[in-house]
Every structure is written in structure tokens, then in C-alpha cells.
Amino acid sequence: MIAYLLIFLILGVPVGVAFSLVILMDxxxxxxxxxxxxxxxxxxxxxxxxxxxxxxxxxxxxxxxGGLTRQLVKFSRRLLHRTNGSMGHVMIVASALMGSITGSSVATVAAIGRAIGPEMLGRGYRPGYVGALNASSGLLGVLLPPSIPLILYGAAVGVSITSLFLATLLPGLIFVGMFMLLHRARVKHVLPGGRESDMVSEGGERHEKDFGLPLAAALFMPVLVLGGIYSGLFTATEAAAVAVIYALVYALLTRSTSLSQLGEGFTRAAASGAAVMFVIGFTTIFNRALILEQIPQAVGTMAIGLTDNVWLFLLVVNLVLLLVGMFMETSAATLLMGPLLAPAAERYGVDPVHFGILLVVNIEIGLLTPPLAANLYVAALVNKIPLVPLMRQLPWFVVACLACLMLITYVPEVSLWYHYLPR
Structure with a gap:
């Protein structure tokens, strides 16, 4: 059954269709x-x-x-303009801010690439490096809450989504710090003379005096969304609805876009949302079939039969999930591997919240590794950069991601930090 599914996906069959075909075949x-x-x-x-x-x-x-993304980029520029290689740091911080609202990696790559990519190219950065940094920083769209894959994992495995959002906050910030350290180390290699040129593209710092109420309103949005979730004022779903209303009201009051452009936004969101929900619907039947066939239980028994060492088990799980992430779309991989492996992890005493963070980080790294590598393709398209030079710059970021993954895997407190807060 799983072999058929992998064959369909490798052949390029759409994810939802691939799951439905496997279900109908069996x-x-x-x-x-x-x-x-x-x-x-x-x-x-x-x-x-x-x-x-x-x-x-x-x-x-x-x-x-509606212009909120532009305001977040403007804030990042003002915050980091005195640092060497400032625009690279801006791309990382702006991706984190964007991700703290959207929960989508690919959406973060597209939005931030359009806003900052031309500026980085104009300041002398190598095109391949711009694309690699954009693709890698896009992971923050999922590694910082709210996170769509974590919502899927929580719903499929029966884990509190609020707990998952709390758990991923520190790992996400660790990724931010790692990317900023790596960028600082690489600046002298990807910029002529090791410094940015003074060239400023249209829409850049020359317009940064417009720094008042619109920016304050933009910065309040992640505070409202995440603060509402963590304080218990909103559920994750209610916070998402608040984010939509806030963004819509902001766009209408600031008149930063036309009604026709807003209509395009609704249309694109409906198409993307329908695609994800189609996958969820059919993977639910697929996962129920796995349970009827007692495959998760068999995986758990087999894993314990191979080793009783939790560290070795987690290493094998990481290798499997990294491989799955290379070939499967994020939502499908989360919905398939979560119910399949979470019971086995629980038998080893791994906290299901910790395992959810580990699973999503692994699968998200797959967005940087071909053949699927959605972040790479979007970054190349948005920044108008050939894929080959982008790939040459990518190994540095993959190694940084793997280092963070090892920390998250073998130091559970990184994910379960909120257990140590005073109650």
C-alpha cells in the first residue's frame, strides 16, 4: 500500500489524487x-x-x-540597518515575522522574496545566495507558531495545538539565531569586498520615513494572534479568524490595495486551502486503513525489536523522515507519518509534543532537498534566479538546519521548555 503511494508520488501524481487512488485500489x-x-x-x-x-x-x-508584509520588512530594515550584511539579516527577521502570522513556509518564501530579493541583488549579493537564504529563511514560516503542519499533526494524533505552538517557539528562535550567525559568517564570501553597496532599489530605505501608525498596526498583529493563543483568549482557529479580520480591516483602512486585488487574494487562498483540505480528507481514510491493518502497531513492535535505545530510535526516525520529506508534500507527509510513528515514539517514552516538533522540523527540511524542494523552486522563481547557482549555496543552510535538528532531537527541553515555567 505504501509502496504504491510512493510510486504515484514519484511519478508526479497530485498528492490528493495519489492517496485516493491507493484507497480505491484496496x-x-x-x-x-x-x-x-x-x-x-x-x-x-x-x-x-x-x-x-x-x-x-x-x-x-x-x-x-494589503501592505502588512511591506511594513514588517520596513521594521526589519530599521532594526538591523547598522549591522554588516544588514539586508540578509532583514530577510531572516522578516521571514520570522511573516511566519508568526501565516503558518506557511512557501507563502513566506514568496512574500519575502518579492519584498527583499531585489534589494539584496541591488546591493551586490550573489544571486544564488539570495535564493538560498530566501528558501531557507522560509522554513521559519512553519517553525515559528502558528504552524499549519503542527495543526495537522495535532488533529491527526490528538495533541493540544496550543501546546504544540508553545513547544515550537524556542526551536524556531534557535533557527533564527543559527541562520543569522551563518549569514554573518558568509557575508565576506557572497559580497564584493565583504560589504553591501549603497545602491537602494525602489521601495527601499529612501521611503522609510513612513514609519508611524501603519507600522505599529502591522507589528501589533503577531502580538494579537500569538498573545491571544498563549493567554487562552483564543483557540488557534479563532486566532486565525482574528488574523483574517485584522488584515482585511488594515487593508481597507490604509487603502493600500484595490478591491480587485483583495478579490484575487481570496481566490488564491480558496484554491490553496481547497488543495490542502482535499489531501487531508483522503489521508484520513488512508490513516484509518493503516490502523485497521495495525501497521502503526507493527512499526512500533518492529522498532522496539530492533533496539531498546531511544537515542538510536530517534536517529532512525530522523533519517526516515528526512527521506520522506524529500519526496512527499508537507501536509501529506505530516498526516501519514504522524499517526504511523507517534505510537512507536510513545512506547519509547518520547513526549508526543516533542515528537511533533521533531517530525515537522524533519519534513520541513525536505522543502530544501530535491526532488520535491518546494521552497527552492519558489525562491528561484520569485527572485528570477537559475536553480544551479542557488543549489551551490544551499549546503551551508542544510548543515545549519541539521545541527538545529540534532539539538531539538536529543535535548527534549528545547521543545518542552514551557513545562518549566512557573504556574
């Missing part, structure tokens, strides 16, 4: 009729926490069209 063996498939898919989508996914996607689109 429907008779599982005694599943078409009515059950339709009803089970609908029941899976009528899950309140999943409503956060299309809402966060819509919030990201409205941010991009």
Missing part, C-alpha cells in the same frame, strides 16, 4: 464502499481545528495584498 480488501469513503472524508473535514488552515492561508494572502 477498497475491496478493506471492505470499504464508496459511501463510506465520502462520509469519512466529510467527517474528517468537519473538524473545528482544521478550519484554522484555510483561515491562516487567507490571512497570509491579505497581508501580502
Amino acid at each position: 477498497a475491496e480488501a478493506w471492505s470499504i464502499d464508496l459511501e463510506f469513503i465520502g462520509q469519512t472524508t466529510l467527517d474528517a473535514l468537519l473538524n473545528y481545528p482544521l478550519l484554522a488552515i484555510p483561515l491562516f492561508i487567507l490571512g497570509g494572502e491579505l497581508m501580502s495584498h
Whole structure:
């Protein structure tokens, strides 16, 4: 069953279609009729926490069209303009701020690449490095809360989404710090003379005097969304709805976009959200089939039979998930591997929240590793950069990601830090 699925995905069959084909091929063996498939898919989508996914996607689109993204970039420029290699640091910080609202890695790459990529190229950065930094920083769109893959994992495995959002905050900040250290070390190699030129592209620092109320309103949005979640004022789904309303009101009050452009944002968000929900619906049936076949239990038993060492188990899990991330779309990989491996991890005493962070970090690194590597392709497209020079600069960032992954894997306190807060 899993072999058929991997073959379909390697052949380029759309993810949702691939899952549905595998289900239909084995429907008779599982005694599943078409009515059950339709009803089970609908029941899976009528899950309140999943409503956060299309809402966060819509919030990201409205941010991009309504000018919030430009304000976050402006803030990052002002904050970091005196540092050497400032525009690279701006790209990292702006990606983190964007990710703290949208929950999407690819959306972060696209929005920040459009806003900052031309500025970096104008200041003398090598094109391949701009693309690699843009693609890698885009991971912060998922590694900082809110995170769409963590919503999927929480819904599939039955883990508190608020706990997952708390758990990923420190790992996300560690990634921010690692990327900034790496950029600082690489500046002298990717800039002529090791310093940025004074060339400023249109929309750059010459317009930064406009730094008042619109920027304050933009910076308040992540505070509102994340503060509402962590304080218990909002659920993740309610926070997503608040983000949409806030971004829409901001766009209308500042008149930073036209109604037709807002309409395009709604259309694109609907298409993206429908694609994700289609995958969720059919992977739910697929995961139920795995449970009926007792495959997760078999995986757990096999793992314990191979080793009783939790460190070795986690190493094997990392290798498997890194491989899966290279070939499977993020949502599909999360929905497949979460229910499959979480029970085995629990038998080793691994906290399900810690395991969720570990799983998502692994799969997200797959966005940088071909053949799937969605972040690479989007970064190359947005920055109009050939893929080959981008790939030459990428190994530095992959190594940095793997170093952070090892820390998250073998120091559970990095993810479970909130357990040590005074109550």
C-alpha cells in the first residue's frame, strides 16, 4: 500500500489524487464502499481545528495584498540597518515575522522574496545566495507558531495545538539565531569586498520615513494572534479568524490595495486551502486503513525489536523522515507519518509534543532537498534566479538546519521548555 503511494508520488501524481487512488485500489480488501469513503472524508473535514488552515492561508494572502508584509520588512530594515550584511539579516527577521502570522513556509518564501530579493541583488549579493537564504529563511514560516503542519499533526494524533505552538517557539528562535550567525559568517564570501553597496532599489530605505501608525498596526498583529493563543483568549482557529479580520480591516483602512486585488487574494487562498483540505480528507481514510491493518502497531513492535535505545530510535526516525520529506508534500507527509510513528515514539517514552516538533522540523527540511524542494523552486522563481547557482549555496543552510535538528532531537527541553515555567 505504501509502496504504491510512493510510486504515484514519484511519478508526479497530485498528492490528493495519489492517496485516493491507493484507497480505491484496496477498497475491496478493506471492505470499504464508496459511501463510506465520502462520509469519512466529510467527517474528517468537519473538524473545528482544521478550519484554522484555510483561515491562516487567507490571512497570509491579505497581508501580502494589503501592505502588512511591506511594513514588517520596513521594521526589519530599521532594526538591523547598522549591522554588516544588514539586508540578509532583514530577510531572516522578516521571514520570522511573516511566519508568526501565516503558518506557511512557501507563502513566506514568496512574500519575502518579492519584498527583499531585489534589494539584496541591488546591493551586490550573489544571486544564488539570495535564493538560498530566501528558501531557507522560509522554513521559519512553519517553525515559528502558528504552524499549519503542527495543526495537522495535532488533529491527526490528538495533541493540544496550543501546546504544540508553545513547544515550537524556542526551536524556531534557535533557527533564527543559527541562520543569522551563518549569514554573518558568509557575508565576506557572497559580497564584493565583504560589504553591501549603497545602491537602494525602489521601495527601499529612501521611503522609510513612513514609519508611524501603519507600522505599529502591522507589528501589533503577531502580538494579537500569538498573545491571544498563549493567554487562552483564543483557540488557534479563532486566532486565525482574528488574523483574517485584522488584515482585511488594515487593508481597507490604509487603502493600500484595490478591491480587485483583495478579490484575487481570496481566490488564491480558496484554491490553496481547497488543495490542502482535499489531501487531508483522503489521508484520513488512508490513516484509518493503516490502523485497521495495525501497521502503526507493527512499526512500533518492529522498532522496539530492533533496539531498546531511544537515542538510536530517534536517529532512525530522523533519517526516515528526512527521506520522506524529500519526496512527499508537507501536509501529506505530516498526516501519514504522524499517526504511523507517534505510537512507536510513545512506547519509547518520547513526549508526543516533542515528537511533533521533531517530525515537522524533519519534513520541513525536505522543502530544501530535491526532488520535491518546494521552497527552492519558489525562491528561484520569485527572485528570477537559475536553480544551479542557488543549489551551490544551499549546503551551508542544510548543515545549519541539521545541527538545529540534532539539538531539538536529543535535548527534549528545547521543545518542552514551557513545562518549566512557573504556574
